[in-house]
Amino acid sequence: MALDLEEDVSTQPAKGKQDIVTGAISVAAILMFVGTGSSVLSTTLQHYFEGGAPADRTLVIALLLNVALILFGWRRHSALSQEVRIRTAAEERAQQLASRDPLTGFLNRRSLAEEGAAMFVRAHRRRKAMALIMLDLDHFKTINDMHGHAVGDALLRAVAVEIAQAMPPIALQARLGGDEFSCGFLFDPQQPDTVERIAERLVARMAQPFEAEGLHLHISCSLGIARSDFDCASIDALMRSADIAMYQAKKSGRNRYAWFDQSMERELQVRNELESGLRMAIPRQEIVPYFEQQVDLQTGRLHGFEVLARWEHPTRGLISPDLFIPIAEETGMIADLSLSIMRQSFIAARDWDPSLSLSINISPWQLRDAWLAQKIIKVLTETGFPANRLEIEITESSLFDNLALAQSIVGSLKNQGARLALDDFGTGYSSLAHLRALPFDRIKIDKSFVMSLNENADSAAIVKAIAGLGESLNLPVTAEGVEDAAIEERLRALGIAKSQGWYYGKPLSVTGVRRMLAERRLLQQPQASGPLTVEIVEPVAGELPEAATNQRLAG
Numbered sequence: 254m255a256l257d258l259e260e261d262v263s264t265q266p267a268k269g270k271q272d273i274v275t276g277a278i279s280v281a282a283i284l285m286f287v288g289t290g291s292s293v294l295s296t297t298l299q300h301y302f303e304g305g306a307p308a309d310r311t312l313v314i315a316l317l318l319n320v321a322l323i324l325f326g327w328r329r330h331s332a333l334s335q336e337v338r339i340r341t342a343a344e345e346r347a348q349q350l351a352s353r354d355p356l357t358g359f360l361n362r363r364s365l366a367e368e369g370a371a372m373f374v375r376a377h378r379r380r381k382a383m384a385l386i387m388l389d390l391d392h393f394k395t396i397n398d399m400h401g402h403a404v405g406d407a408l409l410r411a412v413a414v415e416i417a418q419a420m421p422p423i424a425l426q427a428r429l430g431g432d433e434f435s436c437g438f439l440f441d442p443q444q445p446d447t448v449e450r451i452a453e454r455l456v457a458r459m460a461q462p463f464e465a466e467g468l469h470l471h472i473s474c475s476l477g478i479a480r481s482d483f484d485c486a487s488i489d490a491l492m493r494s495a496d497i498a499m500y501q502a503k504k505s506g507r508n509r510y511a512w513f514d515q516s517m518e519r520e521l522q523v524r525n526e527l528e529s530g531l532r533m534a535i536p537r538q539e540i541v542p543y544f545e546q547q548v549d550l551q552t553g554r555l556h557g558f559e560v561l562a563r564w565e566h567p568t569r570g571l572i573s574p575d576l577f578i579p580i581a582e583e584t585g586m587i588a589d590l591s592l593s594i595m596r597q598s599f600i601a602a603r604d605w606d607p608s609l610s611l612s613i614n615i616s617p618w619q620l621r622d623a624w625l626a627q628k629i630i631k632v633l634t635e636t637g638f639p640a641n642r643l644e645i646e647i648t649e650s651s652l653f654d655n656l657a658l659a660q661s662i663v664g665s666l667k668n669q670g671a672r673l674a675l676d677d678f679g680t681g682y683s684s685l686a687h688l689r690a691l692p693f694d695r696i697k698i699d700k701s702f703v704m705s706l707n708e709n710a711d712s713a714a715i716v717k718a719i720a721g722l723g724e725s726l727n728l729p730v731t732a733e734g735v736e737d738a739a740i741e742e743r744l745r746a747l748g749i750a751k752s753q754g755w756y757y758g759k760p761l762s763v764t765g766v767r768r769m770l771a772e773r774r775l776l777q778q779p780q781a782s783g784p785l786t787v788e789i790v791e792p793v794a795g796e797l798p799e800a801a802t803n804q805r806l807a808g
């Protein structure tokens with residue numbers, strides 16, 4: 254399209270010259286017609302009706318030529334008008350395509366920036382404020398994946414209609430791409446509640462079911478709002494602030510709106526620092542495994558450990574996985590991080606008592622990787638850790654994305670002898686269907702219920718219900734978050750199989766675990782050299798046992 258226009262533009266001067274010549278000839282013809290036509294016509298009429306002298310032949314020919322020229326000019330004029338109309342329509346369409354989103358007819362990102370800049374200036378001039386809303390649909394990808402792109406597109410169009418209806422009369426409405434929309438409008442700076450009412454209306458409307466292609470679709474949206482009169486020097490800053498606020502709304506649970514404030518900016522800065530630090534921390538093996546004891550409740554025997562990632566940051570100290578796992582997930586680093594944690598813990602556990610198992614957390618993001626099982630099996634093989642000592646912990650949310658893929662990954666791992674646990678049960682959906690979707694070997698009750706077991710009747714009821722469910726499905730249950738003897742006792746009475754928590758000690762580093770296992774005589778004797786002692790835990794170079802050597806080498 255752009256090329257067609259360019260071609261039109263390049264042929265314009267020649268055509269312009271032709272048009273001027275045509276116009277001049279037509280005007281001359283009309284003038285000659287006016288000048289000669291009347292005398293020739295009157296002489297000719299006289300000749301026929303009154304028998305006067307005939308008109309001068311030359312003049313008649315000139316007159317006929319005039320008529321021909323005028324007809325030619327008229328035709329050319331019509332052709333030109335038609336061409337101008339077509340060209341104007343094409344230009345308008347090109348303009349439309351360049352500035353509008355073809356699916357919804359809303360502005361696109363570029364034209365929002367342009368028109369938003371004008372509105373930003375207008376707001377300032379009129380002593381008003383400009384509100385910019387960023388709207389992102391929650392879990393739109395799931396709908397696209399489940400029902401296909403035609404349904405996804407129909408849903409986006411329906412959403413656009415709802416947005417347009419919720420906006421004040423003069424508002425900018427844009428689709429920035431995917432399921433991301435943005436709107437801008439002016440408001441009285443003294444009355445931000447007018448903006449809030451619009452945001453509330455949008456959130457409420459999006460939470461109602463939509464009809465698209467004969468389906469009833471359930472979605473919700475997250476909104477971020479920024480205002481031009483608060484710390485936003487330009488439309489770009491305003492859009493960025495609204496975007497940051499939108500991510501905050503998502504983080505706080507979606508289906509809501511959030512105003513931008515400066516603390517979000519600082520949080521983002523910290524996040525960005527963590528992200529760039531994480532990129533280097535994984536290959537440097539600063540992300541290390543810590544081990545939380547899992548105890549057999551009936552016998553009191555140590556059964557194994559849950560592996561928990563920790564970032565041993567060179568300047569900030571120990572960083573919690575709650576801070577860096579979400580970043581690793583969003584940035585696609587989780588796969589490398591997880592495999593590194595596995596490799597380190599399998600190497601560390603090589604000379605532990607063979608009865609001790611390792612439970613590894615697998616993020617829902619990893620279950621989108623068709624090669625995950627092969628990658629894990631490769632690490633098992635390379636480190637010599639037997640698959641039957643490995644338990645994989647996944648949460649219910651892992652089952653939403655691509656159940657067939659999750660089933661195939663889990664199938665491959667179980668074929669090798671690994672076991673599967675459903676983590677954090679009781680939060681989220683806690684559905685029986687999910688429990689049946691994969692061949693789970695164990696349910697883990699979320700720590701929030703266990704920790705409040707003795708103070709909160711609801712928690713007690715949930716723990717009891719999950720214990721009953723485990724019994725009827727023949728699935729052993731692990732309770733996490735056991736902080737004192739009273740909770741442990743209550744869980745034992747409920748028939749819970751395993752427990753873990755700070756009552757048994759905080760998660761330990763590789764060094765800490767080795768010390769503890771050595772004390773309990775749960776370290777295997779090395780084949781060649783003498784018995785392992787506690788001193789080996791902090792080894793001196795040159796006197797390393799095999800496991801510690803491997804750790805060093807891996808580092």
Ligand code: C2E
Pocket residue numbers: 545560561562563573574575578591594614615616676677700704733734735736753754755756760
């Ligand atoms: P999670 O899998 O539910 O792990 C249990 C969390 O509860 C751990 O927090 C553990 O330290 C904490 N906890 C255990 N017992 C107690 C207790 O008695 N009281 C209290 N207050 N807390 C207790 P942590 O280590 O901070 O891990 C948080 C979450 O980070 C984990 O929750 C897991 O979802 C994720 N995570 C940790 N390591 C990894 C990893 O290697 N990969 C993945 N994908 N996620 C990980």
Ligand code: CA
Pocket residue numbers: 559614646676
């Ligand atoms: Ca876990």
Ligand code: CA
Pocket residue numbers: 676677697699700733
């Ligand atoms: Ca858990």
